[in-house]
Amino acid sequence: MNSIEMAKKLFDSEIEELIKVRNKIDDNIEKIVELILNSKGKVVITGIGKSGLIGKKIAATLASTGTHAIFMNSAEGLHGDLGMICEEDVVIAISNSGNSEEVLSLIPSIKRIGATLVAMTGNKKSPLGREAKYILNIGIEKEGCPLNLAPMSSATSTLVMGDALASILIEKRKFKPENFAIYHPGGTLGRRLLMKVRDVMHTGDNLPLVNDISSVDEVILRMTKKRLGAVCVMNSENKMVGIITEGDLRRALSKKEEFFKMKAENIMTKNFTYADEGIMAIEALDLMENRENQISVLPVMKNGELVGIVRVHDLLNVVGR
Structure with missing residues (x-):
């Protein structure tokens, strides 16, 4: 195959996996949305490695669309950043395998603090899945990587699931372009809607x-x-x-x-x-x-x-x- 064909094959593979993940969406997402809407605290996204990078983007999307959200690197959480979390918070822990050591090591402290744990994982029966109150299933069958090793399809499914959560919250909060502009005063939309x-x-x-x-x-x-x-x-x-x-x-x-x-x-x-x-x-x-x-x-x-x-x-x- 030439490069164009290889690129299209990757797209097709990831789209196919996204469809599978879409079909796994259940009433957990409704419960998580209500949990966030009724929370007096914030949403804390945590993860490590590639999951952490995706988690940082999800937190940024939530924060810019009306949901008080922050990202906490799981490794940093083990060395003091757990102080960011309070009892009223909703913690969304991301781990495709559900076995990431740094993420699992946070769970006892999160439960001791009293925050609600939500898992974004591809393995519902994993240690993370078993400890979480609710689960967003991001499980894929194969990665886009030709070696089936590098997190490609799994990273994409995590990102899209985070976008799905954010989009529902936008609708539920009746978040308007004017609100978006307040959080983006330096962007084109912000200037359009704020500048007099x-x-x-x-x-x-x-x-x-x-x-x-x-x-x-x-x-x-x-x-x-x-x-x-x-x-x-x-x-x-x-x-x-x-x-x-x-x-x-x-x-x-x-x-x-x-x-x-x-x-x-x-x-x-x-x-x-x-x-x-x-x-x-x-x-x-x-x-x-x-x-x-x-x-x-x-x-x-x-x-x-x-x-x-x-x-x-x-x-x-x-x-x-």
């Missing part, structure tokens, strides 16, 4: 302002200096009465004889679109793009007063596309 216009707008001395009676020369100089692609036009009472964009200047240039005699009030757009400082950045972007004539600059208001200006580029940098 006030967080990205240009303010203070960076605002390109002119008076309604300012000359075209002043308008051009101010627009060039501030480099935001527009100027906000203010009246004698310091209220915004219009906006002049680069497009407005180009259109005014069609009247060549009059152009340099014009004032800001002759060029500005009076019925301008603006955003409230409290709206989400993604909403402001929609306001600028989902219209017959798209705009690239948006004044930002608070209680009828100009407080900032935001460009489409500023918003795209925050929320992406």
Whole structure:
């Protein structure tokens, strides 16, 4: 076989084993979900070796989707990290064989502490399986490894079982994208759902302002200096009465004889679109793009007063596309 065929064979093998594991899911998973939902403590995932690496990912998925969860390396648990566990916790111990020495050595202390032990194992009759209150059966018949030695299919089944548990908890907790964003403020989704216009707008001395009676020369100089692609036009009472964009200047240039005699009030757009400082950045972007004539600059208001200006580029940098 060539490399492509070998890769596809591995996929087929692991998919086949996943289907077998899927068919072993029973009411234990319902009991474990209820146990976690009713727990006043946290979920502690523990394991060693490859199982530990998968366990760390499962704990991270649970933690980022509304379940208070941590990972404890089983070997470290034997040397003091068991102090992480308290009576109200649910401990999910991962061992495909159910015979991992480091995991088994934790059981007496876990029971003495009073935490509830759940096993994620492929051997229900193993020492781990016998000691656990509930079992998630991750048992596979053969590994994807050509030697049937390296934990491939078993690691995949463990990971998917953890994802299944997390997905059920997401549904049960009615976890929303907004909640997810709180735990991911640095990610694209987090920025989309958390960032407001006030967080990205240009303010203070960076605002390109002119008076309604300012000359075209002043308008051009101010627009060039501030480099935001527009100027906000203010009246004698310091209220915004219009906006002049680069497009407005180009259109005014069609009247060549009059152009340099014009004032800001002759060029500005009076019925301008603006955003409230409290709206989400993604909403402001929609306001600028989902219209017959798209705009690239948006004044930002608070209680009828100009407080900032935001460009489409500023918003795209925050929320992406």
